[in-house]
Amino acid sequence: xxxxxxxxxxxxxxxxxxxxxxxxxxxxxxxxxxxxxxxxxxxxxxxxxxxxxxxxxxxxxxxxxxxxxxxxxxxxxxxxxxxxxxxxxxxxxxxxxxxxxxxxxxxxxxxxxxxxxxxxxxxxxxxxxxxxxxxxxxxxxxxxxxxxxxxxxxxxxxxxxxxxxxxxxxxxxxxxxxxxxxxxxxxxxxxxxxxxxxxxxxxxxxxxxxxxxxxxxxxxxxxxxxxxxxxxxxxxxxxxxxxxxxxxxxxxxxxxxxxxxxxxxxxxxxxxxxxxxxxxxxxxxxxxxxxxxxxxxxxxxxxxxxxxxxxxxxxxxxxxxxxxxxxxxxxxxxxxxxxxxxxxxxxxxxxxxxxxxxxxxxxxxxxxxxxxxxxxxxxxxxxxxxxxxxxxxxxxxxxxxxxxxxxxxxxxxxxxxxxxxxxxxxxxxxxxxxxxxxxxxxxxxxxxxxxxxxxxxxxxxxxxxxxxxxxxxxxxxxxxxxxxxxxxxxxxxxxxxxxxxxxxxxxxxxxxxxxxxxxxxxxxxxxxxxxxxxxxxxxxxxxxxxxxxxxxxxxxxxxxxxxxxxxxxxxxxxxxxxxxxxxxxxxxxxxxxxxxxxxxxxxxxxxxxxxxxxxxxxxxxxxxxxxxxxxxxxxxxxxxxxxxxxxxxxxxxxxxxxxxxxxxxxxxxxxxxxxxxxxxxxxxxxxxxxxxxxxxxxxxxxxxxxxxxxxxxxxxxxxxxxxxxxxxxxxxxxxxxxxxxxxxxxxxxxxxxxxxxxxxxxxxxxxxxxxxxxxxxxxxxxxxxxxxxxxxxxxxxxxxxxxxxxxxxxxxxxxxxxxxxxxxxxxxxxxxxxxxxxxxxxxxxxxxxxxxxxxxxxxxxxxxxxxxxxxxxxxxx
RNA sequence: GGGCGAUUAGCUCAGUUGGUUCAGAGCGCCUGCCUUACAAGCAGGAAGUCACUGGUUCGAAUCCAGUAUCGCCCACCA
Numbered sequence: 001x002x003x004x005x006x007x008x009x010x011x012x013x014x015x016x017x018x019x020x021x022x023x024x025x026x027x028x029x030x031x032x033x034x035x036x037x038x039x040x041x042x043x044x045x046x047x048x049x050x051x052x053x054x055x056x057x058x059x060x061x062x063x064x065x066x067x068x069x070x071x072x073x074x075x076x077x078x079x080x081x082x083x084x085x086x087x088x089x090x091x092x093x094x095x096x097x098x099x100x101x102x103x104x105x106x107x108x109x110x111x112x113x114x115x116x117x118x119x120x121x122x123x124x125x126x127x128x129x130x131x132x133x134x135x136x137x138x139x140x141x142x143x144x145x146x147x148x149x150x151x152x153x154x155x156x157x158x159x160x161x162x163x164x165x166x167x168x169x170x171x172x173x174x175x176x177x178x179x180x181x182x183x184x185x186x187x188x189x190x191x192x193x194x195x196x197x198x199x200x201x202x203x204x205x206x207x208x209x210x211x212x213x214x215x216x217x218x219x220x221x222x223x224x225x226x227x228x229x230x231x232x233x234x235x236x237x238x239x240x241x242x243x244x245x246x247x248x249x250x251x252x253x254x255x256x257x258x259x260x261x262x263x264x265x266x267x268x269x270x271x272x273x274x275x276x277x278x279x280x281x282x283x284x285x286x287x288x289x290x291x292x293x294x295x296x297x298x299x300x301x302x303x304x305x306x307x308x309x310x311x312x313x314x315x316x317x318x319x320x321x322x323x324x325x326x327x328x329x330x331x332x333x334x335x336x337x338x339x340x341x342x343x344x345x346x347x348x349x350x351x352x353x354x355x356x357x358x359x360x361x362x363x364x365x366x367x368x369x370x371x372x373x374x375x376x377x378x379x380x381x382x383x384x385x386x387x388x389x390x391x392x393x394x395x396x397x398x399x400x401x402x403x404x405x406x407x408x409x410x411x412x413x414x415x416x417x418x419x420x421x422x423x424x425x426x427x428x429x430x431x432x433x434x435x436x437x438x439x440x441x442x443x444x445x446x447x448x449x450x451x452x453x454x455x456x457x458x459x460x461x462x463x464x465x466x467x468x469x470x471x472x473x474x475x476x477x478x479x480x481x482x483x484x485x486x487x488x489x490x491x492x493x494x495x496x497x498x499x500x501x502x503x504x505x506x507x508x509x510x511x512x513x514x515x516x517x518x519x520x521x522x523x524x525x526x527x528x529x530x531x532x533x534x535x536x537x538x539x540x541x542x543x544x545x546x547x548x549x550x551x552x553x554x555x556x557x558x559x560x561x562x563x564x565x566x567x568x569x570x571x572x573x574x575x576x577x578x579x580x581x582x583x584x585x586x587x588x589x590x591x592x593x594x595x596x597x598x599x600x601x602x603x604x605x606x607x608x609x610x611x612x613x614x615x616x617x618x619x620x621x622x623x624x625x626x627x628x629x630x631x632x633x634x635x636x637x638x639x640x641x642x643x644x645x646x647x648x649x650x651x652x653x654x655x656x657x658x659x660x661x662x663x664x665x666x667x668x669x670x671x672x673x674x675x676x677x678x679x680x681x682x683x684x685x686x687x688x689x690x691x692x693x694x695x696x697x698x699x700x701x702x703x704x705x706x707x708x709x710x711x712x713x714x715x716x717x718x719x720x721x722x723x724x725x726x727x728x729x730x731x732x733x734x735x736x737x738x739x740x741x742x743x744x745x746x747x748x749x750x751x752x753x754x755x756x757x758x759x760x761x762x763x764x765x766x767x768x769x770x771x772x773x774x775x776x777x778x779x780x781x782x783x784x785x786x787x788x789x790x791x792x793x794x795x796x797x798x799x800x801x802x803x804x805x806x807x808x809x810x811x812x813x814x815x816x817x818x819x820x821x822x823x824x825x826x827x828x829x830x831x832x833x834x835x836x837x838x839x840x841x842x843x844x845x846x847x848x849x850x851x852x853x854x855x856x857x858x859x860x861x862x863x864x865x866x867x868x869x870x871x872x873x874x875x876x877x
Numbered sequence: 878g879g880g881c882g883a884u885u886a887g888c889u890c891a892g893u894u895g896g897u898u899c900a901g902a903g904c905g906c907c908u909g910c911c912u913u914a915c916a917a918g919c920a921g922g923a924a925g926u927c928a929c930u931g932g933u934u935c936g937a938a939u940c941c942a943g944u945a946u947c948g949c950c951c952a953c954c955a
Contacts, residue, residue: 005915190952197955216955263954271955280953339955353953388881389950396951496949533948564903565889569882571948573889577904584917591915598914631893640891643902658914665913739921746921752912830898837896843935851896851936858898865898 003598007590009554009583013694017130020697025713026135028075030485036072037489038064039468039519040136041502044083045143046090046121049128051528051536051574052495054546055566058559059525059638060493061134065690066633067490068135069717075486076135077471078126079142082118084409084460085187085346089179091117091408107407107455114408128547133555133693135713142471144463145410152475153410153463154428156513161426165362166402172279173358173401174342177300177314178349181405182358184459184501185398188342188351197337198322199268201330202228205244205253212237212245212256213332215267217339218277219325220317223250223306224295227273229284232258234269248330249321250307257288276355296352298405314352359403359412359456367397369511370504379507380521382636383569386496393500402459409457416452417441424454465505468492468518475513492519495527496569523636526571528562533573549579556692557582560646563639563691585646586695589688592654593699595662596677605670610776613769614660615676617731621652622683623723629687630720642691649684656735660773678703683718733764734774736798741778741805744794748810755779756805759786759793763800763864789875795820800861802868816876824869831862 020026028035038060043053060076068074091114092102102110122143129136142149160166173182198219201211212228228245230237237256244253254273261284262271275285276294285292295305302309302317309317325331342351371394373379374387381387403412415433416424418441425440427433430448438446469475472483488510494503503522510518528536528543536543549558560582566572625648632641661677663669682703689696689712700712737758745752758778760766762785766774775783790804792811797803837843837855844852 003914006917007915214955218955261954267955278953278955280955283953340952385882392880392951499950567890570890575889575904578889580917581904584915587915587917591918593914595914635893637891643891647902654915655919662914742920743922746909749909752910752920826899833899837935840935846935847896854897862898 003594005591005594007554007587007695009556009586009694010551012698013131013133013550013555016694016697017133020135020711020713021130021138023708023711025711026076026137027139028073028137030481031073033071033073035486036064036067036070036074037077037486038075038491038493039077039471039489040079041492041494041498042079042081042142042144042464042467043125044086045080045118045123045125046083046087047080047125049125049132049546051543051546051562052525053125053129054132054558055525055528055562055572056493056495057129057132057134058562059523060491061132061559061693062563062638062690063491063493063523064135065693065713066717068713069686069689069715071716075137075140077140077142078129078134078136078138079467079471080122080126080144081460081464082143082145082409084404084406084457085179085181085183087114087118088406088408089346110407131547131550131555133559135693140471144460144467148473148476149463149470150410151428152466152470152473153458154413155475156466156509157410157413157458157462158426158428159513160361165366166426167360167362168357169360169399170355170357171360171401172282172353172355174344175298175352175354175356176344176347176349177296177298177352178344178347179406180298182354182356182401182403183344183346183351184401184461187345189345190340190342192338193341195337195339195341197267197335198325199332199334200248200272200325201332202245202248202272204240204256205246207243212240212270213268214270214272216272217337218318220302220306220309220314220321221274221277221295222247222272222321223302223309224274224276224293225250225252225254225272226275226285226291226293227254227288228256229259229262229271229273230256230269231262231264232260234262234264237270248325248328255288255290257284259284259287277353279353282355292355294355296354300349300352358401359414361400361402361462363397363399363508366508366512367394367504370394370507373507373511373517379517379519382521382523383567385569386499386524390499390504394504400459402462403454403456404459405455406457409460410463412454412456412458414454416454417446417450461501461505464502465509466513468506469509469514478514487514488517489519491521491523493523493525496524497527499524521636524569526566526569528572528574530574533571536574544574544576549576553579553583554586554694556586556695559691560585560642563642564646566639568636568638585650586692588650588654589684589692589695589699592649592658593681593702595658596674596681597702599663599674600668601671601674602668603671605668607670607672609769609772611661611670611673613773614657615673615680617660617727618652618657618680619721620723620727621731622648622680622718623721624725624728625652626687626718626720645684645688645691649688653680653684659777685712686715686718689713730766730770731773733766733799733801734770734777737774737803738777740796740798740803741780744796744805744807748794748807750807750810752779755781756807757782757784758803758805759784759790760801760803761786761868764798766801789871795872797823797865797868800864800868802872813876817873820869820873820876824866824873827862827866827869831859831866834858834862 064074064076095102095113174185174188176183195217197215197217199213199215201213204210204212214228225247240256241258243256245256246253261280273281273284273290275282275290275292293305295302297303300314301311304310322331343349344351371391374381374390381390413428414424414426415437417437425433425436427436430451433451434446434448437451438444466475468489472486473480474483474487506518510516530536530542534542557579561579564578625644628644629641632644661673685696685700697712758780771783790806792808793804793806794816795802795804834855838859
């Protein structure tokens with residue numbers, strides 16, 4: 001068989017993905033087996049794969065493939081999110097580039113464009129996931145705007161409204177003037193920015209020449225001022241409380257009030273109050289019954305209250321009004337001032353706090369079962385450290401503003417029939433709304449055309465929080481077999497950034513609408529960063545294109561590269577070097593396979609002792625390592641599990657096992673060993689498959705012809721077996737002896753070809769088969785026990801055995817003595833420390849007996865070794 | 878301002894309930910090898926006062942307190 005010395009992933013990967021998919025190996029239907037379910041965190045429908053997705057989905061694929069091998073009925077549900085604000089922003093930008101303004105379109109026209117865009121770009125990211133090897137059940141692909149999903153979302157809204165949990169409120173919200181919509185608190189990103197603090201004098205009404213001075217970072221908002229507040233404790237301003245001040249430029253008279261909120265130490269100790277544009281001011285305004293003056297248009301320009309600034313942008317007004325204040329003598333000074341500015345996560349526009357009528361969801365009651373679930377371990381967060389943040393947020397949860405002034409999304413099912421505060425009904429369909437409206441108004445003549453549906457849509461997360469339920473149609477049809485079988489799901493893999501946006505809310509929705517947790521474990525990944533520790537982002541251009549990486553190195557290599565350094569919750573400093581390491585590993589595995597498959601075999605040749613021993617040893621070593629792998633997985637230490645397998649295959653299997661069973665030069669391998677080695681290889685492939693699905697399947701299929709149902713992806717995970725610790729320990733000893741000899745060969749410049757003799761004093765027993773391994777790997781002529789001192793030999797000690805390698809003419813007596821003395825001194829120091837412990841009465845009394853016993857053994861062993869060394873030193877001298 | 882977490886070799890990280898021979902791995906580095914599976918490799922090697930200061934303990938990388946640095950989350954100081 002002619003097989004390339006370099007593994008070529010690109011040829012292999014497409015082939016096997018197609019094979020798995022077309023044979024339905026990703027597909028799951030309920031059956032008698034235990035289910036194992038993951039729902040994908042749905043990426044934005046118009047998104048493209050970035051490194052964060054790669055990490056996230058690799059972990060999910062590892063979990064799902066392992067579950068499949070372990071015999072679970074494994075289902076990974078894929079899908080995409082309509083991502084209302086992100087997608088709408090993209091569509092608006094695209095239309096703008098084509099010279100079309102959203103304002104000139106009707107809702108229907110705009111949605112047509114949006115769907116067109118969605119159909120064009122939607123699914124790109126899902127296709128990219130296939131290159132990665134993601135074994136999703138594509139037949140179950142969902143989209144949050146699918147008709148059934150849409151219906152479920154509306155049903156939930158109506159349900160919550162009828163339960164009194166959804167209400168309309170006139171509230172201070174975060175207004176994004178760019179997207180012209182409200183956004184949730186979580187979508188506002190605060191950062192320190194350099195700004196200015198403007199000190200402005202407000203004349204006191206009726207007191208010529210007297211002023212009250214305030215400090216503000218937003219001078220344009222003075223036009224919306226409806227009061228000046230001072231601290232009631234403030235001596236300086238006592239006399240003005242109850243008086244009136246005159247708003248510069250506007251000329252309006254506003255009251256001067258006292259409120260505890262004001263910090264007399266900050267700024268001038270007097271605060272201008274603009275209830276329409278500051279959350280605190282709004283509260284103060286409510287306490288004092290102040291007027292509310294909103295000076296902004298939705299796009300951030302000033303309205304008629306802006307007087308001669310009407311129509312100008314807020315930031316331009318800031319400059320202009322500063323000049324005017326200066327000219328008219330109101331401006332006292334301007335100081336540089338760093339303060340926190342909130343910007344929209346999506347559009348980066350400075351957020352304007354704004355009062356408006358919005359829909360809200362009461363959160364407190366919903367949060368309670370979700371808090372309990374995590375506290376009682378019904379839902380586990382991995383790593384655990386995120387529980388603190390979770391509780392903190394959940395215990396201080398605020399009502400959720402769920403309406404967005406967008407078109408792309410689930411339209412709020414509220415129908416208005418009049419202008420009054422309460423002139424609306426909430427219903428799943430217009431027909432039901434009409435019925436309710438007729439009841440509510442007592443007017444049976446009301447027609448559909450008399451109803452106006454709310455223009456707003458729901459926050460994207462209002463559909464994603466139902467994801468684990470709605471992908472199984474659990475809202476509309478809770479008794480369906482899929483929902484009953486797959487829900488609750490097992491593991492959720494996602495980024496900690498959306499712990500509140502999404503994870504916490506899914507837990508709430510799970511208990512509220514399904515009466516049960518949505519998933520058992522939440523694996524929180526880290527953030528993928530570049531070598532400099534910066535978050536990977538498009539704008540920095542520091543993110544490699546994952547698809548290019550896959551093309552260059554292979555998906556298996558990229559998967560390994562991502563996983564080698566990413567324990568749960570830790571950031572992942574991505575380095576292409578790691579992918580190269582993954583590729584090298586693939587090549588190593590490939591060549592380990594190549595050695596066996598190109599080996600000529602002989603059925604009549606008996607199995608050598610070395611091979612028999614090697615097979616026995618590796619099987620035991622594998623069994624022990626499997627235990628470690630299971631332990632790693634049980635603790636969700638995915639990268640540790642990979643490292644464990646990496647070292648098993650690279651070190652134990654390739655460097656030791658294969659070397660042990662290799663026949664001599666020009667010889668054939670006996671058929672028994674060959675078969676056993678292939679079996680061993682198969683087990684390696686089984687545990688490696690979740691991490692490197694492609695190369696493992698490729699090799700698996702090359703080992704021997706396979707039936708379709710024998711494909712590795714649907715094969716079995718190895719069974720745990722008992723193992724012989726003693727055999728493993730003796731082989732460990734043998735490996736150390738071999739390493740010592742290799743080291744001496746290197747020091748003395750003795751080629752590997754030259755066969756050597758080795759003598760030893762046996763205290764740690766070495767059965768013949770272990771000796772044969774040593775002889776083979778170290779290329780020895782003879783390996784014999786001896787009672788006599790060996791002349792002209794280099795000696796070394798492993799465990800309690802002393803080894804002598806006679807090297808006539810190559811011995812430097814002084815150097816040998818020096819080494820022996822160093823070893824001796826070291827051991828003496830060690831002995832001293834052990835004895836110090838043992839002579840400490842308190843140690844002997846207080847330490848557990850087992851620990852004391854260990855120390856005694858250390859002492860005895862050290863003494864024995866010292867005796868050996870002492871003797872050897874005498875011999876050399 | 879409040880909370881959480883981190884700090885172990887040049888880099889990225891392990892280090893289970895404090896106790897096996899002066900702390901481990903991978904990468905990188907150094908040395909020697911194109912040895913008939915693999916130079917994307919083999920063999921060997923060097924490298925750490927476990928951030929700092931105290932404390933608890935027979936015993937601390939591990940527990941406690943404080944300090945420093947970094948990171949994350951939350952918060953309305955104009």
